[in-house]
Amino acid sequence: MTKARELFDRGLAELRDRILELGTMVETAISQAFRALREQDREIARQVIAGDEQINARRYDVEERCLRLIATQQPTARDLRAIVAAIHIVTELERIGDYASGIAELAIRLAGQPFLKPLIDLPRMAQIDQEMVCASLEAYLAYDPELAFNTARRDAEIDQLDDQIYRELLTYMLDDPQTIPRATYLLWVSHKLERIADRVTNICERVVFMTTGEVKEFEF
Numbered sequence: 001m002t003k004a005r006e007l008f009d010r011g012l013a014e015l016r017d018r019i020l021e022l023g024t025m026v027e028t029a030i031s032q033a034f035r036a037l038r039e040q041d042r043e044i045a046r047q048v049i050a051g052d053e054q055i056n057a058r059r060y061d062v063e064e065r066c067l068r069l070i071a072t073q074q075p076t077a078r079d080l081r082a083i084v085a086a087i088h089i090v091t092e093l094e095r096i097g098d099y100a101s102g103i104a105e106l107a108i109r110l111a112g113q114p115f116l117k118p119l120i121d122l123p124r125m126a127q128i129d130q131e132m133v134c135a136s137l138e139a140y141l142a143y144d145p146e147l148a149f150n151t152a153r154r155d156a157e158i159d160q161l162d163d164q165i166y167r168e169l170l171t172y173m174l175d176d177p178q179t180i181p182r183a184t185y186l187l188w189v190s191h192k193l194e195r196i197a198d199r200v201t202n203i204c205e206r207v208v209f210m211t212t213g214e215v216k217e218f219e220f
Helices: 003-039 042-073 077-110 121-142 145-152 155-175 177-212
Strands: none
Touching (some): 042 077, 121 145, 145 177, 155 177
16 A cells, blocks of 8 residues: 555545544534423523534534645545545534524523423434434445435434424414414424434435445435
8 A cells, every 4th residue: 555545544534533523513412402492401502502613613624624635635536525525524514513503592592481382292303313413424434325325214204293393383373372482483493403304314415425426316
C-alpha cells in the first residue's frame, strides 16, 4: 500500500469517526428535546437549543475535511462517492439537529400548561426517530445497503403516527377552540418528528449511492 493510500484511508476513517460523533450528538438532541417536552423542563430545552451550535460546527468541520480530501488526494470512483455521501449525510444530520432544537423551543412554549391528553404516540415517534438515526449510521459504517433500505422503510410508521396525531388533535380543536394553541404546538412537534424520519431516509439513500453507485429515491 502506498503512502498516499495510507493517508487517504486515514482521512476516510477520521471522517467516519466524526460523522459517528455527530450522529450521537443528534440522537442525544432528539432524546433530550423530547424529554424537555415530556417533563416540561425549560432548562433541558435551553440546553438542547444551545447545543445546536456545536452540531452546526461539527457539520462544517466534516465538510472542510471532505473538501480537503478531494483537493489533496484526487479520489476516484468508490472513494469519491464515499466523500460525497459524507457531505450529504452531515448536512442531513445537521438539519435533524435543527428539528430537535425546534422541538425544544416548543417544549418551552408548552411548559407549565397541562397536556390535552397523556403523550402516547409522540413518544413512539421520537423513539423510532432515534432508532432510525442509529441504524442509518450503522448502515453507513458497515457499507450495508440492505440495512439502509430497511431503516428507510420505517418512515411509513412515522407517517402513520403523524396522521393519527393530526386527526386526534384536530378533533380536540373542533370540540373546544380553547385547546387550539396547545394542540397546534403538539402538531408542530409531530411534524418535526416526521421530518426527522424524512431526513434519515435521505441518509439511507446516500448510503445506497455510496455502496452501489445507484442514485435512487426510495418509494414505499
